[in-house]
Amino acid sequence: MTRLAVITGTTHGIGRVTSRELARAGMTVVMLCRNMEAAREVRRDIQTAVPSAPVHVVHCDLASLTSVRTAASEVSRRFGPIALLVNNAGIVSTRRRFSTDGFELTFATNQLGPFLLTGLLRDRMAPGSRIVNVASRIHARGRLDLAGVTDVAAPYRSFRAYARSKLANVMWSFALARRLAGDGVTVNCLHPGVVASNLLPRWLQVVKPLVTPVTFDNERGARTTLHLALSDSVEGVTGLYFDEHGIAQPASATANDVALQERLWEQCARWTGGAPSTVTDPVASVATA
């Protein structure tokens, strides 16, 4: 039986390359996407590159908690134990928008959806399995302004919203790593580099040929994710933040604040309706006491 990888956001960019390479590495790949037509096309491309690769598509809109719950139960019902979960999907909403659940859209998509999904799949993770969260170096510019996530009147800057969501990714990854340490499930997060994907702001897309020398293409952008997903050298390594060269680096001081990580965890658990990942963290209990 092949090892099972679950990955979000594979219709474009880094996720598309990552899923193809996971299939090439012999894994069964389950792609969680909101655009089923595009996802099926990606599946065809992967199967052209890697004939007979077992690739599956499950509908999942990370900006909808109901959709995430439905996707998690479909994954649990259809597939066996998970060896790898890659939370890759992400957006930068250029204007202030809210999810159907009432959360600022970038935070809903980049943090709350993955938090709930991971919590719901937690019991499906095999011993020795890995969770890889695609964060960003921009986390270091973020402020954990949680009030702004639900405040429809709060001033909106797309960069700030994105940086807040990526800071949350790093903090959540560290808090999750502590909780899963005893279960042999590792959790790491990363910056993929500045990648010329659809995520770049429109003005940068227009001048893409000019910025190409200083940006990575999607193939290169997938490298650190693949390293954390597949390399023997990171077996058992957990709770770290890696740069675009696959090297562990210190995350920002805010990201390392354990009390703040716990506040974030509590709030995400409340907002998502209490994912079953709200296991008590003994280290954090001491740190926050």
Ligand SMILES: NC(=O)c1ccc[n+]([C@@H]2O[C@H](COP(=O)([O-])OP(=O)(O)OC[C@H]3O[C@@H](n4cnc5c(N)ncnc54)[C@H](OP(=O)(O)O)[C@@H]3O)[C@@H](O)[C@H]2O)c1
């Ligand atoms: N590009 C960079 O320079 C850079 C730098 C640092 C970190 N990152 C991180 O890298 C990750 C991948 O980004 P990328 O550069 O590859 O961007 P991308 O090309 O825009 O791809 C993003 C993927 O996420 C999916 N997605 C967006 N919203 C979703 C939702 N609500 N539900 C399910 N899937 C959704 C998209 O699917 P659709 O086809 O449905 O839109 C797409 O497949 C993100 O987490 C991003 O924050 C990127």
